[in-house]
Amino acid sequence: MxxxxxxxxxxxxxxxxxxxxxxxxxxxxxxxxxxxxxxxxxxxxxxxxxxxxxxxxxxxxxxxxxxxxxxxxxxxxxxxxxxxxxxxxxxxxxxxxxxKIKVGISIVANNLYCEVFVYHGTTVGELKAKIHADYGVDVAHKVVRKENRNLDDRATLWSARVVEGTVLLLLG
The missing domain is CATH 3.10.20.90 (Phosphatidylinositol 3-kinase Catalytic Subunit; Chain A, domain 1)
Structure with missing residues (x-):
C-alpha cells in the first residue's frame, strides 16, 4: 500500500x-x-x-x-x-x-525625485513617513497630490488609485 x-x-x-x-x-x-x-x-x-x-x-x-x-x-x-x-x-x-508597487515622488520644495517600493495597502501617511525615513525630507504640514487632488493621509494607496508607475507630488 x-x-x-x-x-x-x-x-x-x-x-x-x-x-x-x-x-x-x-x-x-x-x-x-x-x-x-x-x-x-x-x-x-x-x-x-x-x-x-x-x-x-x-x-x-x-x-x-x-x-x-x-x-x-x-x-x-x-x-x-x-x-x-x-x-x-x-x-x-x-x-x-x-x-508591492513602485511609485515616483516628486518633492517640489527640495527639487528631488525619488522612486519607492510600497504596498497598495500602505496609507498616504505611511508613504510620507517612508519618504522622511529614507530621504530625510521634512513631511510635516505637506500634502501628497495626485492629478490635482490632495490625498488624505489615512487613505490607502489602492483606494486613491495609485498603481505601479504613478508619480505623486509632495507639496507644502
Whole structure:
C-alpha cells in the first residue's frame, strides 16, 4: 500500500483576498508563507483594470508575483520563513494580499525625485513617513497630490488609485 495514502499531508483551505477579489487555495499546513506566495502567484489570477480589481468581468487577468506580495492575516504581517501552522491559520481563514508597487515622488520644495517600493495597502501617511525615513525630507504640514487632488493621509494607496508607475507630488 502506498504510504502517502495512509499518511496524507494535512492541508487547509484558505481564502485569498486581494482588494475585494476572492480566490480559494488549498495549502499544506506545513507550507512556509513564501510557498503560499508562490502558490498564489502560480495558481490564482484576479480580473483587473488599470484602476485595480474589476469584480465585474471582463478584465485582464494578472497573477501577482511572489516577490511583490505581502500577506496579512488578522492584522499580522506574515513572515516568509514561518509556516501556516506556526500562525495556526484555520480552515476558511481569509488572508489579505497586498502587492508591492513602485511609485515616483516628486518633492517640489527640495527639487528631488525619488522612486519607492510600497504596498497598495500602505496609507498616504505611511508613504510620507517612508519618504522622511529614507530621504530625510521634512513631511510635516505637506500634502501628497495626485492629478490635482490632495490625498488624505489615512487613505490607502489602492483606494486613491495609485498603481505601479504613478508619480505623486509632495507639496507644502
Amino acid at each position: 502506498d504510504p502517502d495514502v495512509m499518511n496524507p499531508v494535512p492541508t487547509v483551505e484558505i481564502k485569498v483576498n486581494w482588494q475585494g477579489a476572492i480566490g480559494t487555495l488549498v495549502v499544506p499546513y506545513s507550507a512556509r508563507i513564501i510557498e503560499v506566495k508562490l502558490l498564489i502567484s502560480q495558481t490564482l489570477t484576479f480580473p483587473v483594470t488599470a484602476d485595480g480589481p474589476d469584480l465585474s468581468w471582463p478584465g485582464i487577468v494578472v497573477p501577482i508575483a511572489a516577490d511583490r506580495q505581502e500577506l496579512s492575516w488578522e492584522g499580522l504581517v506574515l513572515e516568509d520563513q514561518l509556516t501556516v501552522q506556526s500562525y495556526n491559520i484555520p480552515a476558511n481563514a481569509t488572508i489579505l494580499v497586498f502587492n
